[in-house]
Amino acid sequence: MSNFNSVLKGEIARVARKEIKNAVDPVRKANANYRREIAELKRQVLALQKEIRSLSKAARVYTPVAADGQANTRFGAKGLKSLRARLGLSAADFGRLVGASGQSVYNWETGKTVPRAKQQAALSSVRGLGKREAAKRLEALV
CATH class of the missing domain: 1.10.260.40 (lambda repressor-like DNA-binding domains)
Incomplete structure (x- = not known):
């Protein structure tokens, strides 16, 4: 009888692992996809922030300024x-x-x-x- 119990217990554990694996695998794959997408979005955000900084510096440095009706002068x-x-x-x-x-x-x-x-x-x-x-x-x- 103890052999039957151990075989039944082992079979139940095997089927449970198989079911759990089938349920978890799609979630695991989706998680990996989400992580890749998040990493790509972070790279895009950093690139855009860098571009914004360079454009704002360029706009700040080369913006013409009018002083009391005088002609605009450039500053570099x-x-x-x-x-x-x-x-x-x-x-x-x-x-x-x-x-x-x-x-x-x-x-x-x-x-x-x-x-x-x-x-x-x-x-x-x-x-x-x-x-x-x-x-x-x-x-x-x-």
Whole structure:
């Protein structure tokens, strides 16, 4: 009798495992599909966020600004950096020249921020200066 019980118990366990496997396999496959789709969506979100950051930086840096009816001027971080280098001024000195802080000048050069219209007007007035004229203006401010 004990042999019959163990055989019956084993057969019931085998059938139960088979039924459970048949019930769980579709769920397992769906889960794997969902994970793949989620990973693909995450990659797409990261790519779109990166594109948004680059587009917003480009829009921030190259947006024309009108100051009190004057003609629109463009602002570029590279241009500001090369202008400051051409004049041979530190960021703090250049900032005093245009009426801003040295940290603001640094942020403009790195593209973190964009100067306001008032400062853009001051920047456009400094563009045509040479080293000597810039030094004279700085001495006059002190």
